[in-house]
Amino acid sequence: MHDGIHVEKAGLPSATICTDRFIPTANAMAKMWGAEDYPTIFTQHPIENLDRPALRERAEGLATEVVAILTSG
Amino acid sequence: MxxxxxxxxxxxxxxxxxxxxxxxxxxxxxxxxxxxxxxxxxxxxxxxxxxxxxxxxxxxxxxxxxxxxxxxxxxxxxxxxxxxxxxxxxxxxxxxxxxxxxxxxxxxxxxxxxxxxxxxxxxxxxxxxxxxxxxxxxxxxxxxxxxxxxxxxxxxxxxxxxxxxxxxxxxxxxxxxxxxxxxxxxxxxxxxxxxxxxxxxxxxxxxxxxxAPRQVRSVGRPEAILYAIADVASSLGTSMSTSGSVGDVSVGIRQGQVAITIAGNSNLWRDWTKQQVREYLHENVRRSVADLKRGLVLRGDVEPGDEAAMVPLVPEPDDILVVFAGGEESNSSSVIPSWGPKVGxxxxxxxxxxx
Structure with missing residues (x-):
């Protein structure tokens, strides 16, 4: 969250993906940096146990949303 | 004020x-x-x-x-x-x-x-x-x-x-x-x-x-105590053997620091300096490639030679913090693994x- 917000503040489009167990932490970090509207993508927790094919499938499922955020201007 | x-x-x-x-x-x-x-x-x-x-x-x-x-x-x-x-x-x-x-x-x-x-x-x-x-x-x-x-x-x-x-x-x-x-x-x-x-x-x-400190109850001789400390510090599941590598990619894992407390009467250690303790532990706090693979620290199937190939878990002897502390009653010791890799x-x- 911290890095995504700062990349965005530096003028580079960013998209940040968090798992949903971290929603309160992500929102608190956004608020801390005055970025309450920062468009975080939340995905189902956990991902650490996913093997590579499963992780790829998860990422592909989020790709459209990532592209939308990066190109939203 | x-x-x-x-x-x-x-x-x-x-x-x-x-x-x-x-x-x-x-x-x-x-x-x-x-x-x-x-x-x-x-x-x-x-x-x-x-x-x-x-x-x-x-x-x-x-x-x-x-x-x-x-x-x-x-x-x-x-x-x-x-x-x-x-x-x-x-x-x-x-x-x-x-x-x-x-x-x-x-x-x-x-x-x-x-x-x-x-x-x-x-x-x-x-x-x-x-x-x-x-x-x-x-x-x-x-x-x-x-x-x-x-x-x-x-x-x-x-x-x-x-x-x-x-x-x-x-x-x-x-x-x-x-x-x-x-x-x-x-x-x-x-x-x-x-x-x-x-x-x-x-x-x-x-x-x-x-x-947390893991207490080590091996006592009696420095060599036996250090052997037990090294065994405990070499456990799978600590942050001294973390997947991935940053910096020295030849090691294959991200190594961590560790603190060791040693109690009792230090006369037992009269023939040892702290530097010798650190060097012994640096040499012996390690785990086989085979075990690291079984614990999913390293990727891949266990292959011939993996059982004998050892990976040190601590970067340098100076990354072992040796502290003389604890009760005088026993030469008990403790092993305190780092939170994460030294680079973290x-x-x-x-x-x-x-x-």
Whole structure:
């Protein structure tokens, strides 16, 4: 969250993906940096146990949303 | 002085119990009762230190937090410290805000670290820190409250709020308080702070983001004790063997630092220097490629040769912090693995400035 917000503040489009167990932490970090509207993508927790094919499938499922955020201007 | 405080909460209470309850209501507690941080008491601590209340000890930029002497003093009061403990709290705070400690990591990570404070030098005896029996507590005010002050500073001044920015999955009891001293006057070994480049007459505190101590009950001969310590420190599941590699990719894992406490009568170790202990452990704290693969630290199937191929878990001998401490009753020891790889957080030693 911290890095995504700062990349965005530096003028580079960013998209940040968090798992949903971290929603309160992500929102608190956004608020801390005055970025309450920062468009975080939340995905189902956990991902650490996913093997590579499963992780790829998860990422592909989020790709459209990532592209939308990066190109939203 | 009190009129210059930047962050005062005005509240009233009728008696001691309601004052304690007010500390809970205001969210200042670690779960235990806090001493009310009255402006007079906080001013007394700051006055003892000889510092200005708005002196900046350090910053936690990721959380937009600037840690001042005032913030540290209020939390030291709440923890139950005496004013003469406050210089140790200040030094420990300065140390954990050093960039190489990377406080945002161990104070937020699911890994559940605590900040172990190891105190060396004359200040130990001046304030009555315990370095012997019941090393990790309970029973000693200086150890108990200095360690607790660090936790309260983390929670109240550094926003390491459990469940919010502190996302420890399990953590350990050292997160309430985790402060020890070295029994440096009772051993031929050089004290930790001298090993780390300070003069013997300096008072210092070393901070180490770490897991809980695992007690090792091997006693009798140095070789047997070290063999057991190495075995414990080589366990799978610690942060001394983390997947991935940063920096030296030839190692294959991310190695970590480790603290070792050794108790008893140091005469048992008369033929050993601390450097020899470190070198032995550096050589023997290791795990086979086969086991690292079984534990999914390394990728791939176990192949011929993997059982015999050993991976050291500690980067250098100096990454083993050897501390002579614990009761005189036994040569028991403890192994304290780092929170994470050394590249994620490195132990830091700072001078305690005694006024």
């Amino acid at each position: 009190t009129t210059n405080f930047t962050d005062i909460t005005t509240t009233t209470w009728d008696d001691a119990l309601s004052a304690i309850e007010k500390g809970y209501e205001l969210g200042w507690s670690d779960g235990l009762p806090v001493v009310p941080p009255t402006t007079a008491r906080v001013a007394e601590f700051i006055g003892y230190s000889g510092r200005n209340l708005d002196d900046v000890i350090g910053e936690l930029p990721e959380r937009r937090r600037v840690i001042t002497v005032e913030k540290a003093a209020a939390n030291a009061v709440m923890a139950g410290c005496l004013p003469e403990y406050f210089p140790v709290v200040l030094a420990a705070t300065e140390a954990m805000l050093d960039p190489v400690f990377n406080l945002v990591g161990p104070s937020s990570s699911m890994g559940g670290a605590a900040v172990l404070c190891i105190v060396n030098g004359p200040i130990r005896e001046q304030i009555g820190l315990n370095s012997r029996n019941n090393l990790f507590g309970p029973g000693n005010r200086a150890n108990g409250t200095i360690g607790r002050a660090i936790r309260l500073i983390l929670m109240n001044a550094c926003a390491a709020i459990p469940g919010l920015f502190d996302r420890s999955v399990i953590g350990h009891p050292g997160k309430y308080t985790y402060c020890i001293a070295e029994a440096e006057g009772e051993t031929h070994w050089t004290p930790l702070h001298v090993d780390r480049g300070f003069d013997a007459g300096d008072s210092t505190v070393t901070v180490f983001a770490s897991e 957080s490195t132990a830091v030693t700072k001078t305690v400035n005694v006024p």
